[in-house]
Amino acid sequence: MPIESIDNRRLYRQIADQITRLLEAGEYQPGARLPAERVLAERLAVSRPTVREALIALEVEGWVEIRGGSGVFVLDRPETHAAASGPAPEALPTPGPFEVLFARDLIEPDIAALAARNATPGHLAALAQALGEMVCCSAGDVRRIEYDREFHFALAEASGNSALLLAIQALWTPRVQPLYRRLEDHFHSEQVWQRAIIEHREILEAIKHGDAKAARSAMHRHMRNVRTRFSSSWSES
Numbered sequence: 001m002p003i004e005s006i007d008n009r010r011l012y013r014q015i016a017d018q019i020t021r022l023l024e025a026g027e028y029q030p031g032a033r034l035p036a037e038r039v040l041a042e043r044l045a046v047s048r049p050t051v052r053e054a055l056i057a058l059e060v061e062g063w064v065e066i067r068g069g070s071g072v073f074v075l076d077r078p079e080t081h082a083a084a085s086g087p088a089p090e091a092l093p094t095p096g097p098f099e100v101l102f103a104r105d106l107i108e109p110d111i112a113a114l115a116a117r118n119a120t121p122g123h124l125a126a127l128a129q130a131l132g133e134m135v136c137c138s139a140g141d142v143r144r145i146e147y148d149r150e151f152h153f154a155l156a157e158a159s160g161n162s163a164l165l166l167a168i169q170a171l172w173t174p175r176v177q178p179l180y181r182r183l184e185d186h187f188h189s190e191q192v193w194q195r196a197i198i199e200h201r202e203i204l205e206a207i208k209h210g211d212a213k214a215a216r217s218a219m220h221r222h223m224r225n226v227r228t229r230f231s232s233s234w235s236e237s
Contacts, residue, residue, distance in 0.1 A: 011046055012053035012096040016061075019054065023063055023074060030076035034064065037072075049231055053096035053179070056186075060178045066186060097180045097230065104171050105223035107164070108152070112203055112219035113212040115158035123158035127204050130154055134200060139193035145176065151200055158207070187229050199225060 019034070028034060037055065041048045055072055058064045064072050095103070115123070130151035137144040149172055156165040174180050199222040206214035 011050045012057060015040075015044060015046065015051060015054035016057040019058060020061075020063060023077075028074045030074050032074045033070075034072040034074065049098045050096070052183070052231075053098060056097075056183045057179055060182050068186065095174060097174065097183050098227065100171055100174050100180070101223060101227050101230070104168075105220060105227075107167060107171070108155075108223060109216040109219040111156055111159045111161075111164050111168070112207065112215040114160060114164075115155050116207045116210050116212040116215040118160040119158040119207055123154065124204075124208060126154040127151060127158065127207065131197070131200055131204055134197050137193075139188060139190040144193065148196075148200075149175070155203070155207075183230060187232060192229055195225070196222070 022028060034040070034055075035043070037048055037051050041051045044051065055064065055066060059066050059072075062075060062077055065075055066072050119127075130147055133147040134144065134151065137147060152168055152172065153165065156168040159165070199218070202218040203215060203222065206218050
């Protein structure tokens with residue numbers, strides 16, 4: 001398989017473009033299964049999460065279909081569909097979901113710690129309201145993303161630093177874009193959502209008690225668990 005090793009920036013996009021060229025050249029016909037994520041990662045000398053982001057980008061653009069438990073299959077993509085489907089590569093968010101989660105894990109634990117020190121009763125009420133809305137949502141309710149965002153924005157406001165709020169708003173932009181949403185769709189479930197609610201409650205409890213160390217740890221644990229969920233196996237046969 002003529003795939004070259006990649007070591008530059010924006011790896012997921014470069015990998016997606018390379019696979020696209022292979023598909024355009026007929027290397028894999030419609031209905032064919034692509035090599036497993038593990039195999040692609042080994043051949044490209046990159047991490048499996050990076051390959052996963054590339055495959056999700058290809059699915060968003062209509063090149064492949066990811067079937068849990070079966071693998072990734074090439075779709076029949078007539079030229080009329082190719083011209084009209086999905087955003088062009090440049091229109092996709094530059095950072096991949098795992099880059100965003102990594103950045104959030106660098107920033108949000110310290111935001112939580114600051115919130116534990118600086119939160120006012122008004123901030124605590126806003127956090128409690130956002131969490132209450134999350135609790136009332138099911139995993140299939142599209143509003144869950146809005147309520148999740150409200151919690152994290154309220155947390156940033158409670159930090160007392162408006163620059164951190166701007167940073168979180170910027171980092172949440174990719175959260176509602178197709179690449180991130182499609183990745184989440186593959187791994188989201190009621191069990192995952194309920195676990196996320198518990199993690200948010202642990203963050204809030206630490207902030208209520210003014211425990212900066214516990215708040216930092218709870219947020220870091222939440223971000224780590226999100227990455228772990230998104231990195232879980234496709235269960236390929």
